[in-house]
Amino acid sequence: MSLGHDFGMIGLGTMGRNLVWNLADHGYSVAGLGRSQDRVNQLHEQSGDKDVHGYVDPKAFVHNLRRPRAIMLLVPAGSPVDDVIQELLPLLDQGDLIIDGGNSYYKDTERRVKDLEARKIGFFGMGVSGGAEGARHGPSMMPGGTEALWERVREMLESVAAKAEEDGGPCVALVGPGGSGHYVKTVHNGIEYGIMQQIAEVYDVLKRGMGQSNSQIADTFQAWDEGVLRSFLAHITVDVLRRKDPDTGKDLVDLISDKAKQKGTGKWTSQDAMDLGVPIPTIDAAVAAREMSGLKDERVKAELMYKVESPQLTADWLPADLLRDALLCAVILTYTQGFAQLGAASQEYGYNIKLDLVARIWRAGCIIRSTFLQQIMDAYGRDAALPNLLLDPKVSIQVSGLQGALRNVVCAVQGAGLPVPALSASLSYFDGFRSGRLPANLIQGQRDYFGSHTYERVDKPGVFHSDWESK
Numbered sequence: 001m002s003l004g005h006d007f008g009m010i011g012l013g014t015m016g017r018n019l020v021w022n023l024a025d026h027g028y029s030v031a032g033l034g035r036s037q038d039r040v041n042q043l044h045e046q047s048g049d050k051d052v053h054g055y056v057d058p059k060a061f062v063h064n065l066r067r068p069r070a071i072m073l074l075v076p077a078g079s080p081v082d083d084v085i086q087e088l089l090p091l092l093d094q095g096d097l098i099i100d101g102g103n104s105y106y107k108d109t110e111r112r113v114k115d116l117e118a119r120k121i122g123f124f125g126m127g128v129s130g131g132a133e134g135a136r137h138g139p140s141m142m143p144g145g146t147e148a149l150w151e152r153v154r155e156m157l158e159s160v161a162a163k164a165e166e167d168g169g170p171c172v173a174l175v176g177p178g179g180s181g182h183y184v185k186t187v188h189n190g191i192e193y194g195i196m197q198q199i200a201e202v203y204d205v206l207k208r209g210m211g212q213s214n215s216q217i218a219d220t221f222q223a224w225d226e227g228v229l230r231s232f233l234a235h236i237t238v239d240v241l242r243r244k245d246p247d248t249g250k251d252l253v254d255l256i257s258d259k260a261k262q263k264g265t266g267k268w269t270s271q272d273a274m275d276l277g278v279p280i281p282t283i284d285a286a287v288a289a290r291e292m293s294g295l296k297d298e299r300v301k302a303e304l305m306y307k308v309e310s311p312q313l314t315a316d317w318l319p320a321d322l323l324r325d326a327l328l329c330a331v332i333l334t335y336t337q338g339f340a341q342l343g344a345a346s347q348e349y350g351y352n353i354k355l356d357l358v359a360r361i362w363r364a365g366c367i368i369r370s371t372f373l374q375q376i377m378d379a380y381g382r383d384a385a386l387p388n389l390l391l392d393p394k395v396s397i398q399v400s401g402l403q404g405a406l407r408n409v410v411c412a413v414q415g416a417g418l419p420v421p422a423l424s425a426s427l428s429y430f431d432g433f434r435s436g437r438l439p440a441n442l443i444q445g446q447r448d449y450f451g452s453h454t455y456e457r458v459d460k461p462g463v464f465h466s467d468w469e470s471k
Contacts, residue, residue: 004066005064006030006066007028007065008031008069010032010033010074010084010088013074015128017043019101020052022135022160023160028156030053031053032052033055040054058088068093069097070097070153070156071088072100073101075102077104077263077264085116094119094120097122097124097149099124099125104182106179106186109144110178113178122149123145125143125181125182126142126182127184128185129141129188129367134365139171139366140161142188142358143175154174161361162364162366166374171364171365173357175357175361176352176353178349179349180346180351183349186265187269187341188368189266190266190270192266192367193262193287193290194422196286197286198330199237201420201423203241204418209312209318209418210318215241220323221234222238223320224327228371229327229370231331233368260289269287269338270284270287273341277344278337279432281426282429283334283338285422285425286421311415311416318413325406326405326406326408328402329399329405330422332395335368335373335389340387342358354384356376356379359376360373375398390433390434399430406427406430410424410427444456449468
């Protein structure tokens, strides 16, 4: 152990400790600040001979960091971040750097950047994805800030980041200025919401709709994960379905409450997409599905009130290959919506986010890593200004071949009375995007009728208003 540590970490929970050890494994001396002596003692006991030292005194922690200092926060988003910053400020020197590695709201990050720039303290928000395992062995990281700040910690972060299988590249890169890092992480989580909901819907089709056991469903997802649906979320689905409860010997998934929780990043994605005017119906549906899951008492009562006679789904009706293709199509459409939002936000907020770079740093380490991210990287590599992935020739060929499966599955499952909000929203997004003419002309006429909001015409330029009640 050496004093004059290379890096400081505030927040010694599972994520913080694991990232500390990851840094130490790559030759860095790391200091950790804990709120209790027990937490610091635990860090020392579990660190072995690693060059790691824990502190409970903020002054000692800051004093023993090499200058200019680099300090990362892994604390809950919101006021706790501001509280830690205020505690640090009297102890820091001009030129020191604070990195917020939590799931902060990007507008909060923008505010903090401006406040700290006035004090000549560096700050950037950095999305970190991969959970505890990723933090320990290689996360995907999305920093936002200035080039100068990035270069100070670039080598360190690249060394601990996940490495892509395709080319060994580190899954970390400066994505843009200001709050761009946290914005990219927010949309990452929105995509995560959508894909998780889609997987859950397919599980429900197999479980309730077709009466399959958890073991049978796990076998199906395992086969898919070894093929075109290879992804982290498909992989962990297999593990969740196979896990037995040690107390009862039953499948643990059957004992888990069907009320899903959320921390707000999915909601932020939907809210900001609405501000931007970008349609992301799959992510919206996934957020609403979690909210619906919270209405447990009402749902139980409604189940008794509304008995729907529906046919039992069968493997002849919905073969595994059809479900696989439907899920793959829906997943592609979810990525499509997320990247369309990133492109719009990049222009609106001046972030200049390179979408092929985002796909590159998501290929390993993060929760939504999948084989399709390489195709996204290639698509934006061919055309950096591509407004929507569905307009890429290669992606269009793939989606054209898969959309029939999604259409057939949604029709069959809805006919059987099972809810598939994310799968349905993905199909509606595709059908809306591929429609050269939508019924919004009627809506414009209605708006002009009751509110004199005017309308445009397809046959001549200008803005028009009609007296709709005149004969």
